[in-house]
Amino acid sequence: ISETESLLKFKKCLVIGGASGLESWDRKNPPCKWFGILCDQGYVWGIRLENIDLAGSLDIEALTGLKSLRSLSFMNNKLRGPFPQFKKLGALKSIYLSNNQFDVTIPKDAFDGMSWLKKIHLEHNKFNGEIPVSVAKIPKLLELRLDGNQFTGKIPGFTHKLHMLNFSNNALSGPIPNILSTMDPKLFEGNKELCGKPLVTECYSPYNLSGEPKASSKKKTSKFLYIVAAGVAAILALLILLGLIIVLCRRRRNKQPLMSPEPGPLSLQRRSGIHKGDKGQYSFRSKKRVAKRMIHTTELLFLRDDKGNFDLQDLLKASAEILGSGCFGASYKTLLLNGSMMVVKRFKHMDSAGPEEFQDHMKRLGRLNHENLLPVVAYYYKKEEKLFVCDFIENGSLATFLHGHRSLGQTNLDWPTRLNIVKGVGRGLLYLHENLPSLMAPHGHLKSSNVLLSENFEPLLTDYGLIPIINAESAQELMVAYKSPEYLKQSRVTKKTDVWELGVLILEILTGKLPESFPQSDKESEEDMASWVKSIFKGEWTQDLFDQEMGKTNNCEGDILKLLTIGLICCEVDVEKRLDIREVVGMIEDLMKEQGDDDFYSTYASEADGRSSRGVSSEAINFS
Numbered sequence: 001i002s003e004t005e006s007l008l009k010f011k012k013c014l015v016i017g018g019a020s021g022l023e024s025w026d027r028k029n030p031p032c033k034w035f036g037i038l039c040d041q042g043y044v045w046g047i048r049l050e051n052i053d054l055a056g057s058l059d060i061e062a063l064t065g066l067k068s069l070r071s072l073s074f075m076n077n078k079l080r081g082p083f084p085q086f087k088k089l090g091a092l093k094s095i096y097l098s099n100n101q102f103d104v105t106i107p108k109d110a111f112d113g114m115s116w117l118k119k120i121h122l123e124h125n126k127f128n129g130e131i132p133v134s135v136a137k138i139p140k141l142l143e144l145r146l147d148g149n150q151f152t153g154k155i156p157g158f159t160h161k162l163h164m165l166n167f168s169n170n171a172l173s174g175p176i177p178n179i180l181s182t183m184d185p186k187l188f189e190g191n192k193e194l195c196g197k198p199l200v201t202e203c204y205s206p207y208n209l210s211g212e213p214k215a216s217s218k219k220k221t222s223k224f225l226y227i228v229a230a231g232v233a234a235i236l237a238l239l240i241l242l243g244l245i246i247v248l249c250r251r252r253r254n255k256q257p258l259m260s261p262e263p264g265p266l267s268l269q270r271r272s273g274i275h276k277g278d279k280g281q282y283s284f285r286s287k288k289r290v291a292k293r294m295i296h297t298t299e300l301l302f303l304r305d306d307k308g309n310f311d312l313q314d315l316l317k318a319s320a321e322i323l324g325s326g327c328f329g330a331s332y333k334t335l336l337l338n339g340s341m342m343v344v345k346r347f348k349h350m351d352s353a354g355p356e357e358f359q360d361h362m363k364r365l366g367r368l369n370h371e372n373l374l375p376v377v378a379y380y381y382k383k384e385e386k387l388f389v390c391d392f393i394e395n396g397s398l399a400t401f402l403h404g405h406r407s408l409g410q411t412n413l414d415w416p417t418r419l420n421i422v423k424g425v426g427r428g429l430l431y432l433h434e435n436l437p438s439l440m441a442p443h444g445h446l447k448s449s450n451v452l453l454s455e456n457f458e459p460l461l462t463d464y465g466l467i468p469i470i471n472a473e474s475a476q477e478l479m480v481a482y483k484s485p486e487y488l489k490q491s492r493v494t495k496k497t498d499v500w501e502l503g504v505l506i507l508e509i510l511t512g513k514l515p516e517s518f519p520q521s522d523k524e525s526e527e528d529m530a531s532w533v534k535s536i537f538k539g540e541w542t543q544d545l546f547d548q549e550m551g552k553t554n555n556c557e558g559d560i561l562k563l564l565t566i567g568l569i570c571c572e573v574d575v576e577k578r579l580d581i582r583e584v585v586g587m588i589e590d591l592m593k594e595q596g597d598d599d600f601y602s603t604y605a606s607e608a609d610g611r612s613s614r615g616v617s618s619e620a621i622n623f624s
């Protein structure tokens, strides 16, 4: 269905007042020439029908065919009816419905999945019921105006601060969420039952001991206080007991050789069978003394100062659970007595590098610091045993999200999240390339199980920079870099091998297919993942090619195809022709800008002029 037909269908539900300008909406002219239609490169990106006495309802379904649509403004009209299903247009960046006659409750999930939405203006209608929780979860939201409605109930908890918001003149109640407590009090005025900062009205809470409890609840409150006091006393007693146990344990430990205490049945020592014959145990804190002896000792060596509050013995005695066994050995999730959850990876195939070489390399890794790299916190080196310690990342790996065995309640990765992951992986790789300059492939082992996802789904690379300390034979057999076309055909691994790995990862993220499920591209030139994608992809959208779990692509098909093309460019077989990582990251960032860091359309010329609109180019607005 063409843009013309979509818009004409949309027009059918509108009741048009006197001189609306909508007469120009007919098949004689292309939509870009119609009144109120804003185009970019021949495609509709905005509909702006303001101040024209428009009534009726908004048939959002009809607009789903407009792939470039990003902005809608119908302010200063007489629209009413059910809340429009904007979430069907997941790529929208701004919605303006101010000064209309909507008098409905907005469904809780009205904004679910609207990852690109930056501005919502619903002020001066008669919206009632609770503010939908989904509005507080929109990740990029910058402006929210709900003032002059009849919203009731509590303000939901927002995940981040907004540049502009207004809740004034509603019927809201309860405490203002902390994250909004530094905003101008005027933005909350006219809600009799709202309390807490920035308003002067304090919230009465049973926890607020200084507050005057209401007479009717005095009895309840004193009972409650009694329970709280008893609880606090019990916790204190427990803490004292725990402290005593720790002191006793420490005393015992100091008297005994390092490995002699029999750990619990779930300890890392038991689980992994790690043993330590040496007597020496040096404090990891006395670094200077340690530096001289470290090569020959058996202590845990810290690369991060901020994490150094445990030692090898703590690690070995801690309860451990196996996370999985990769090609280099097993990884254990380990809960330390100090409450930190760490991962201990036990490396095999690492005995070719001598102790000094190994130590120098670890120092190099320790100097790295980037938001998309998971740092190695500490390591342990002994001829027959190498351990790497790092933080445990609760969300697990990208591989788990893409290929299943997710725990209950874990969500699918949608397109914006996938694009953001690719961007972070690219940035992490670029940083490695700039800061580990002497290495062949600074990462060398990029695959989805080595991309962990933080709480906010930011990617964290692991198992990077290993090539110099892995035995050559095992590296050739096991590491991703050595499975690249240049290694298989010319026995070469270069910096651009990481670019090829990134390409395969991009294809995996978009198709949801496991690269390992394809036969390797070898001398008989069997099909690998990249050639499989090339054989199917003809430059157009092919539903079958993409991971169905990505869910609704929300009119972003064009951008998804662009990322797929970047993936294929990275998978260029000829290393000389293949782009370097800087060029690829540049392309990914350009795509990000097209997707979310621009805003073509801002209805509000200024805060004071709430009733006019104008188009503002992306250059004119700085959201950073």
Ligand SMILES: Nc1ncnc2c1ncn2[C@@H]1O[C@H](COP(=O)(O)OP(=O)(O)OP(=O)(O)O)[C@@H](O)[C@H]1O
Pocket: 323, 324, 325, 326, 327, 328, 329, 330, 331, 343, 345, 390, 391, 392, 393, 394, 396, 397, 449, 450, 452, 462, 463
């Ligand atoms: N710090 C961590 N936090 C949470 N999960 C982790 C962490 N490190 C590794 N894992 C997960 O534990 C599992 C085992 O990891 P491990 O690194 O031992 O093997 P792998 O990544 O599958 O293969 P390879 O040994 O080739 O890297 C993987 O699913 C990995 O994603």
